Amino acid sequence: MTSIPVFDGHNDFLFRVSSVSPDKREAMWLEGVGAHHLDLPRMKEANFAGGFFAIWVPSPDDGSGLDFEAQMETLPYHLNLPPMLSQADAVLTAMTQAACLRQMERVSGGDFVIVESGKQIRPLIESGKIAAIMHMEGAEAIGPELDHLQLWYDMGLRSLGPVWSRPTLFGEGVPFAFPSSPDHGAGLTDLGKRLVAECDRLGILIDLSHLNEKGFEDVAALSSQPMMATHSNAHAITPSSRNLTDRQLKIMAETDGIVGLNYGCAFLRDDGRRDENVGFDPMMRHLDHLLSIMGEDRVALGSDFDGAVIPKAIGDVMGLYDLIQAMQAHGYGTELTAKIANGNWLNFLERAM
Structure with missing residues (x-):
């Protein structure tokens, strides 16, 4: 549908298919049976060229009966973080999702390839294939001794977020809160600092999305990698705890890092709601602000497909054509649109992974 391929910073299809x-x-x-935002036929038709496929372990139902989605419709909101999960609670679900990713590759007829190096991606896209990076959102499955990190690396893991929005042995995530800064809780634990060092040694990228401000600062001080937020937006436009402040964006730009625009309505809308009745204007406002600080070579896309309520204007992966058209109509032009859609991710990954 669109001549400009899209490489995406984050999706949660593995959670959906494993469920x-x-x-x-x-x-x-x-075949797309029971699928939501993504499946292989629609990805191919929409020129979805690849991206980060997240392994994410949900928190168990605590029996409270609380409707978190309803809570996010009443402003202001501040959702309590779910409790920490143990490695034993997380590892089976994480392994199941990793197995799903391998099955997706195996049955794709060669159209879907898990990559372990950034230099593999561009040739695959040029040959019409979809390139997938195994990502882990929340490092609970790694465990306290870090001995499983090497095993996950050997299985193909190349990107890791130390936290989702709940505490781990490694650090603290931000709560879902609006309006709110990302300054919640302490920095990385000693074990979290060891995790960053070990990821650097192995060549596993660190994802800053969901990490709180003090943890962000610790990664900035400790890691030798360029800084990456796979699916985060501008706090100056939408003051959600999940979004990045201008100060954080400037620090990331100094490392030649990258930010992928999150399509989640709660992180786009100026009222912080999850209401899908929103067009492309909020996305353009966030992109404009990210570009003004990060520059044209460090802003990309990070949809959160299958993990968030996204604008009705996009709907699902088939809406990427309309998103590309909206960027061009906004005045970005073909060259900048192509950078945001795929080129900036590919360049970043070729030098960092």
């Missing part, structure tokens, strides 16, 4: 019974997973992936 159905094993006998239904192949049909969801190859």
Whole structure:
């Protein structure tokens, strides 16, 4: 549909496909049966060239009956963080999702390839294939001794967020709160600092999305990698705890880092609501602000497909054509639009992964 391929910073399809019974997973992936934002046929048609596929372990139902989605519709809101998960609680779900990713590659007929180096990606896209990076959102499955990190690396893990929005042994995430700064809680634990060092040694990228401000500062001080937020927006436009302040963006730019625009309505809208009745204007405002600080070579896309309520104007992966058209109509031009859509991610990954 669009001549400009899109490389994406974040999706949660692995959680969605792993949530159905094993006998239904192949049909969801190859035929779209029961799928939501993503499946292989629509990705191919929409020129979705690849991205980060997140392994994410949900928190168990605590029996409280609280409707978190409803809470986010009443402003202001500040949702309590779910409690920490142990490695034992997380590892089986994480392994199942990693197995789903491998199955997706195996049954794709060669159209979907898990990559382990940034230099693999561009040739795959040029040959019409989809390139997938195994990512972990929340490092609970790694465990306190860090001995499983090497094993995950050997399985293909190349990107890791130390936290999702709940505490881990490694640090603290931001709560879902609006209006709110990302300054919640302490920095990385001693174990979290060891995790950063070990990721640097192995060549696993550190994702700053969901990490609180003090943890962000610790990563900036400790890591030798360029800083990366796969799916985060501008706090100056939408003052959500999940979004990045101008100060954070400037620090990232100094490391030649990158930010992927999150399509989640709660992180785009100026009222912090999850209401999908929103057009492309909020996305353009966030992109304009990110570009004004990060520059044209450090801003990309990070949809949060299958993990967030996204604008009705996009709908699902098929809406990427309209997003590309909206960027061009906004005045970005073909060259800048192509950088945001894929080029900036590819350049970043070729030098960092």
